[in-house]
Amino acid sequence: MTLIHRRGLLAATAAAALSLCASVHAQGGLGSGAPVRLIVGYSAGGPVDQGARLLSIALSKELGSTVVVDNKTGANATLAGNETSRANPDGLTLWFAASPTITISPNVMRKMQFDPVKDLTPIAPVLSYYNVLVANNNEPFKTTKALVDYAKANPGKLSYASAGVGGSNHLGTLLFAKRSGIELNHVPYRGNAPAMTDVMGGQINMMMDIISTAGTYIHSKKVTPIAVTSPQRNPALPDVPTFAESGIDGLKGFDVGGWYAVYGPKGMSPELQMRLNKAINAALAQPELKAKYKELGYDEWTGSPQTLSERAAKERQMWSTVTQGIVVD
Incomplete structure (x- = not known):
């Protein structure tokens, strides 16, 4: 076989391989x-x-x-x-x-x-x-009703952390505040971890976090759980009540x-x-x-x-x- 023929054969083989790859790609890629x-x-x-x-x-x-x-x-x-x-x-x-x-x-x-x-x-x-609202262990409130009563008696004094503006823990807490008629100050962080660190340290009063991650801090008693945002209690935190259980009218049917x-x-x-x-x-x-x-x-x-x-x-x-x-x- 001449060099020219070999080059032609290689070129044809390469073209066929590219065509096959393109065919596999076009068919979904999962079989490739x-x-x-x-x-x-x-x-x-x-x-x-x-x-x-x-x-x-x-x-x-x-x-x-x-x-x-x-x-x-x-x-x-x-x-x-x-x-x-x-x-x-x-x-x-x-x-x-x-x-x-x-x-x-x-x-x-x-x-x-x-x-x-x-x-x-x-x-x-x-x-x-679902999320769970947790508070620093030294806060005077341990339940949703106690938190709402304290916030109404001390308007603008309490702050809550979030993983950033527009996230679910920001807006979930905002919705809780609106429905319970209280004023809370929002302090956004760049992620849940630094926010939780400041809640544990007392720089921030509270925050909502996903149950899967907040559960670790709750079980180790580094924060106090207030309520879960689900309509029923969560199996991972069976002793933590829902917001709806607080008896506050604005929180009936709370499901976020x-x-x-x-x-x-x-x-x-x-x-x-x-x-x-x-x-x-x-x-x-x-x-x-x-x-x-x-x-x-x-x-x-x-x-x-x-x-x-x-x-x-x-x-x-x-x-x-x-x-x-x-x-x-």
């Missing part, structure tokens, strides 16, 4: 053996990252492909959403989203680089979660939670969307994952892409009434 990237908009070690890493292990078994968590932080997790929206819709790039970025950020951010409705493909709900869900880029085929939905639901049915999520205080939430879309739309509308006047650059 390439890892699936599960983007998380928060730093490693936090509750969202924790939930994603547990899912990634179970989902790898269902897909037959390695699922790798990729932390892309910044801009209230909208950088992760924007990167997902621009990815190839082949199933190899997914986003493990927390509900505030989907339901709250569109109401408060001055400018978002993507539209959660138009630029993403909803794939599957994963978990529901969040959720995690998986989204893909826009343009994903319905077949691939449902293939991933089925795999995620199967992963969530694995006994080991179910037990771990329950231990952390999460509620299982499974269903269709439509189930996810409907809840997201309903909560965007709800938060729009709470966030009026709040703007995040």
Whole structure:
């Protein structure tokens, strides 16, 4: 074989390989053996990252492909959403989203680089979660009613921390204050960990945090639990009452939670969307994952892409009434 013929054969082989790769890519990518990237908009070690890493292990078994968590932080997790929206819709790039970025950020951010409705493909709900309001151990109040009475007797004196303006723990506490008729001062932090540190240290009176992470501080008696934001008591904190149990009229039916869900880029085929939905639901049915999520205080939430879309739309509308006047650059 001449050199020219060899070069021609190599060129033809390379072209065929590229064509095959393109074909696999076009068919969804999941059969190519390439890892699936599960983007998380928060730093490693936090509750969202924790939930994603547990899912990634179970989902790898269902897909037959390695699922790798990729932390892309910044801009209230909208950088992760924007990167997902621009990815190839082949199933190899997914986003493990927390509900505030989907339901709250569109109401408060001055400018978002993507539209959660138009630029993403909803794939599957994963978990529901609730917060718990905790206070510094030296505060004179230990119950919701005592807190409300103290705040009314000392208007503007109490402060609460959050992981940032427009987050669920900011707006959840704001909603509690509005419904109970009290005034609280908001002090935003860059994340839950430094906020909780100052609550424990007495620089801040209280804060809401996800039960899965706050439970550690409650069980070690580093903070005092006041109430959970769920309509019923949480199995992970059975001795902590709900806000509705306080007997305060404005808190009847108080039910403020969040959720995690998986989204893909826009343009994903319905077949691939449902293939991933089925795999995620199967992963969530694995006994080991179910037990771990329950231990952390999460509620299982499974269903269709439509189930996810409907809840997201309903909560965007709800938060729009709470966030009026709040703007995040």
